Amino acid sequence: MQYKTVLAYLDPDERTQARLDFSLTLAGRFDAHLIGLYSPFAPDSRAYFTVAGGAPYYSEYCDVRRGQQAAAEESFHHALRRVGMDGEWIAFDFYAEQPIVRRSRHADVLVAGQANPDDNTASLRRRFLEHVVMTSGRPVLVLPYAGALRATCEAIVIAWDGSREAARAVHDAMPLLETAKRVTVLHIDTSNSSQTPMPGTGISDIDLLLASHAVNVDFAQDFSDSDETAGETLISWVAKNGCDFIVAGAYGHPQWRERLLGGVTLSLLESATVPVLLSH
Incomplete structure (x- = not known):
């Protein structure tokens, strides 16, 4: 692609x-x-x-x-x-x-x-x-509105929650994913629990999809207190792990909810420090 x-x-x-x-x-x-x-x-x-x-x-x-x-x-x-x-x-x-x-x-x-x-x-x-x-x-x-811009897209993180929007973003980003040196599928858990990692997110299916495109991935999980702070957790994880590109679905929640309470999309639009590919 x-x-x-x-x-x-x-x-x-x-x-x-x-x-x-x-x-x-x-x-x-x-x-x-x-x-x-x-x-x-x-x-x-x-x-x-x-x-x-x-x-x-x-x-x-x-x-x-x-x-x-x-x-x-x-x-x-x-x-x-x-x-x-x-x-x-x-x-x-x-x-x-x-x-x-x-x-x-x-x-x-x-x-x-x-x-x-x-x-x-x-x-x-x-x-x-x-x-x-x-x-x-x-x-x-x-x-991003500040900092140096690099179009290398070598270390990509996929913000994965199993949603329609996230799936579309993965497909839209496939040309970049296929040529990246490192791709990480990251799930932000907002359930306040440390049970079985990434339940119900279709993580094995996305693994098979990416493998069919010869994309080698690793998987990671982080925790956030709520959906409203998940975006901040994602941005912080990206910074700590040296990623230079984010792939994410946009507005899995209604827009009014994110405008009122905050959320991943709003955080990425306002505060992401690396390029972000958003799909809805």
Whole structure:
């Protein structure tokens, strides 16, 4: 299995270049077609006209946006020339949630960036990611907002709970799993018990599936006080065990529950320190 089309979401964010470099490496690894889809996080233009004298500020804002888009496009094509790769540039001059969802359905994987908590659009960006993960029907590869980005994906951990979402994530990540040096299936036990490891999670079946793809895995288990803290436990385990990539199902619980109480998906979207492939 291979990825044949990689869709990279680009915007004026300071991490866009790192996101592009990661996407280039990923696409080059599989000889895939790279699409750069650009759109800023733009406010509703009507907001500038509700206050007297607001129109000139909106015009100035549009000029800034056009300059940012032109610079991003030049950077995209320069990066392609640098590595000798063909690619495609698509740009929208408005908030691109729906266009990105539509275009991602024709790609093998979408690369996007985690929201920086210091950004004043952080809440908007997280909601955007949630919507894309839930509605695109494709795996979304979310890159952390800080730190160096490596597209090696050599030590992968699968967050496994036997759910439909986790199973889909494993299948969506198979091109990466087949080429990884180390793959660990990790189960986070939230039952507050130390009984037989990983009961009822179909761990033997996932072992057989991965073996049929020539993926050699080991298995691990960790414990969390509750579902709400399982995400923190997962992130901590990844850091302690030197993993550089996470594969996880997204929103096995209802979205409202995670927003209210927390959970694995929310923790990964906000706090993961390595790239995460999420599937719903």
